[in-house]
Amino acid sequence: MPHSDPFYPSAAVPANSLVRALAPAARRSRGLDAEVAALAHYAALGYSLLARNWRHRRFEVDLILASPDRSTLVAAEVKFQSRLTDFAPWNRPQLLRIQRAAAAFGRHHHHHGSWRIDLVRCHGSPARVVEVRENGWVSI
DSSP: OOOSOTTSOSSOBOOOHHHHHHSOHHHHHHHHHHHHHHHHHHHHTTOEEEEEEEEETTEEEEEEEEOTTSSEEEEEEEEEOSSOOSSOOOOHHHHHHHHHHHHHHHHHTTOOSEEEEEEEEEETTTTEEEEEETTGGGGO
């Protein structure tokens, strides 16, 4: 029987097949490995996955998670970098698209609490989380 609260699904929303189909195989593989590493990082901190590669119209976000106390939702955008130089090249238009996808998820699931958008950088083989910028989009 499904959970009675429509906001907290019993299982995470599945990955979007369109996202997987459009990226080249090698790049997609590194990106998926980075998402798995980021998910493991958040799970170790007590966060729970609500959606992966969640899409609304042309807006998409890699991971949507609930904080351990479920008061805050986190939209995490994950980047794999083959070289560790400056932080990944996010730009304001991209981050606004992430913000819109997160807002659409919140509306769809009737979430009226707080939100945070994190930028997660991964590197290596196997991929590992190198840096997490909480509320990273605010500074760009």
